Amino acid sequence: MASEKELLLYKPIEDLNVSETFRIDFLKAGFETLKEALEFDADILIIEKGFSLHTITELITLLNTEGLGRLLID
Numbered sequence: 001m002a003s004e005k006e007l008l009l010y011k012p013i014e015d016l017n018v019s020e021t022f023r024i025d026f027l028k029a030g031f032e033t034l035k036e037a038l039e040f041d042a043d044i045l046i047i048e049k050g051f052s053l054h055t056i057t058e059l060i061t062l063l064n065t066e067g068l069g070r071l072l073i074d
Helices: 006-010 020-028 042-047 053-065
Strands: none
Touching: 020 053, 042 053
């Protein structure tokens, strides 16, 4: 069972308190939740999925703030 913090991973991107750039990058890549994006490493998110460095930095900050930073693959 997912912990309370891990439930964040399953919330729709549109329900998260994130920047518009973050939201757009996720939706353009076809991701509806953080969990879907975390199946890929940061390089793939940037190179193949078109994430901006701003979005990657915001993702890292969000995950670290929630104690979930270990979930992002380098």
